[in-house]
Amino acid sequence: MNRFQESIYKLIVETSTNLPGDVRQAIQAAREREDAGTRSALSLSTIADNIQMAECNVSPICQDTGMPTFIVHTPVGANQILMRKQIIEAVAQATKDSKLRTNSVDSLTGANSGDNVGPGTPVIHFEQWERDEIEAKLILKGGGCENKNIQYSLPTELEGLGKAGRDLDGIRKCIMHAVYQAQGQGCSAGFIGVGIGGDRTTGYELAKHQLFRRADDVNPNEELRKLEDYVMDNANKLGIGTMGFGGQVTLLGCKVGVMNRLPASFFVSVAYNCWAFRRQGVLINPENGEITEWVYPKGELVDMKKDEPAAAASETAERREVVLQTPISEEQIRQLRVGDVVIINGLMHTGRDALHKYLMDHESPVDLNGAAIYHCGPVMAKDADGSWVVKAAGPTTSIREEPYQGEIIKKFGIRAVIGKGGMGPKTLKALQEHGAVYLNAIGGAAQYYAQCFKKVEGVDKMEFGIPEAMWHLQTEGFAAIVTMDSHGNSLHAEVEQSSLDKLSQFKDPVFA
Ligand SMILES: O=C(O)C[C@H](O)C(=O)O
Numbered sequence: 227m228n229r230f231q232e233s234i235y236k237l238i239v240e241t242s243t244n245l246p247g248d249v250r251q252a253i254q255a256a257r258e259r260e261d262a263g264t265r266s267a268l269s270l271s272t273i274a275d276n277i278q279m280a281e282c283n284v285s286p287i288c289q290d291t292g293m294p295t296f297i298v299h300t301p302v303g304a305n306q307i308l309m310r311k312q313i314i315e316a317v318a319q320a321t322k323d324s325k326l327r328t329n330s331v332d333s334l335t336g337a338n339s340g341d342n343v344g345p346g347t348p349v350i351h352f353e354q355w356e357r358d359e360i361e362a363k364l365i366l367k368g369g370g371c372e373n374k375n376i377q378y379s380l381p382t383e384l385e386g387l388g389k390a391g392r393d394l395d396g397i398r399k400c401i402m403h404a405v406y407q408a409q410g411q412g413c414s415a416g417f418i419g420v421g422i423g424g425d426r427t428t429g430y431e432l433a434k435h436q437l438f439r440r441a442d443d444v445n446p447n448e449e450l451r452k453l454e455d456y457v458m459d460n461a462n463k464l465g466i467g468t469m470g471f472g473g474q475v476t477l478l479g480c481k482v483g484v485m486n487r488l489p490a491s492f493f494v495s496v497a498y499n500c501w502a503f504r505r506q507g508v509l510i511n512p513e514n515g516e517i518t519e520w521v522y523p524k525g526e527l528v529d530m531k532k533d534e535p536a537a538a539a540s541e542t543a544e545r546r547e548v549v550l551q552t553p554i555s556e557e558q559i560r561q562l563r564v565g566d567v568v569i570i571n572g573l574m575h576t577g578r579d580a581l582h583k584y585l586m587d588h589e590s591p592v593d594l595n596g597a598a599i600y601h602c603g604p605v606m607a608k609d610a611d612g613s614w615v616v617k618a619a620g621p622t623t624s625i626r627e628e629p630y631q632g633e634i635i636k637k638f639g640i641r642a643v644i645g646k647g648g649m650g651p652k653t654l655k656a657l658q659e660h661g662a663v664y665l666n667a668i669g670g671a672a673q674y675y676a677q678c679f680k681k682v683e684g685v686d687k688m689e690f691g692i693p694e695a696m697w698h699l700q701t702e703g704f705a706a707i708v709t710m711d712s713h714g715n716s717l718h719a720e721v722e723q724s725s726l727d728k729l730s731q732f733k734d735p736v737f738a
């Protein structure tokens with residue numbers, strides 16, 4: 227590997243495994259603000275542990291390493307064609323070394339390219355500048371939070387907020403709505419980048435570019451600074467909380483940029499990024515290709531330890547912890563209620579989009595009676611003797627399986643569905659009718675969960691690619707929270723309703 231390629235490789239590994247200092251600081255501040263002992267506070271401490279584990283194991287913070295997006299500034303005359311080739315090589319190498327998940331999939335056939343290289347992957351933007359050095363910045367933004375990006379065209383009518391006009395106050399309403407509509411599904415607490423103006427394409431680009439600002443910077447545009455401060459203060463009153471569990475902290479950062487627009491168009495574009503906000507950058511000496519400086523504060527500068535204040539007695543007294551061994555019986559499931567913590571031991575099976583679609587009209591490769599199915603696309607590697615090991619394995623967004631889940635529970639006798647972000651009314655009904663639960667694991671905590679998988683018993687449907695295959699995993703001590711039970715209760719439905727009520731408090735004009 228030549229020096230430039232090696233520097234890019236280091237940038238990729240650092241970005242994927244070591245959350246930068248400014249992002250860590252925002253998460254630590256959130257931990258200070260969250261009510262001690264609550265579900266959200268506990269999730270934030272797991273998130274903090276996971277950040278430390280990823281740094282220590284030099285392994286992905288989250289299993290979804292996202293769309294690798296590079297922004298490269300080069301001195302005049304630098305060979306961008308060669309640099310592009312070397313960046314692509316570095317991405318493929320980092321994937322081979324399990325620092326990135328195999329994440330590039332043919333949109334028509336579903337075939338995984340296996341090395342994160344393919345049409346449109348990775349994304350590389352070049353720009354020349356007048357400085358003598360090369361700057362390469364990288365963001366790894368996962369699919370779950372990408373799905374929560376949203377673009378508004380003003381004027382519009384917004385749920386809970388009414389009319390949003392073509393002015394600063396209309397923009398304010400769009401941003402508040404953007405945070406509300408994400409709920410916990412993009413692994414809140416999140417960061418948002420907002421682009422005002424442009425066309426549909428450049429508006430989103432501007433929004434994404436805002437995510438390259440330091441989490442602790444101050445907007446030089448006074449009007450936008452006030453808007454950012456307003457959103458930070460008020461979006462955190464929506465009560466969505468970490469993973470949508472309810473709580474004081476919903477948003478960790480808000481950065482707004484503006485550009486001109488066409489007279490007929492007025493777009494407000496919002497890029498939502500999960501707490502696993504992986505972006506880093508390097509300055510590179512063009513003579514020898516070596517890194518001279520890191521652009522964002524390195525992760526190790528901010529320790530994620532914290533003295534946990536004692537939880538309020540009422541909080542801990544309410545929480546039950548139940549240990550379940552798979553296969554699970556209906557009787558055990560019927561005893562569980564929303565809010566219980568469940569610890570799972572025994573065999574667990576992964577299954578996500580391709581598998582759920584497949585199971586609708588095929589038999590399962592393994593018996594799923596009493597089973598726990600985990601919505602997860604892990605990062606896997608082979609060890610020296612050729613056996614599979616789980617390198618990163620947090621949950622994926624469950625709502626995508628809503629069209630299938632109810633029928634699959636019924637058809638195969640599944641008792642526990644594990645994922646994140648919650649599911650809808652069809653699944654809730656099936657849980658009630660057939661005696662099953664939905665367990666919410668902590669999104670992005672991929673190292674924390676990987677350590678619960680002690681042995682890979684086997685794999686089916688490998689033709690779907692590593693993330694989509696059905697992995698059979700011997701599990702010990704996998705903790706998750708019951709957020710939908712077999713008695714018709716859903717924490718997700720509750721939080722969605724209460725946050726909508728709160729959103730409507732922000733209806734009146736603020737920036738007149
Ligand atoms: O693809 C995944 O593993 C997770 C995804 O980023 C998600 O948030 O749903």
Ligand code: SF4
Nearest residue numbers: 288368370413500670
């Ligand atoms: S699982 Fe959560 S933390 Fe990971 S990429 Fe998706 S949204 Fe981000």
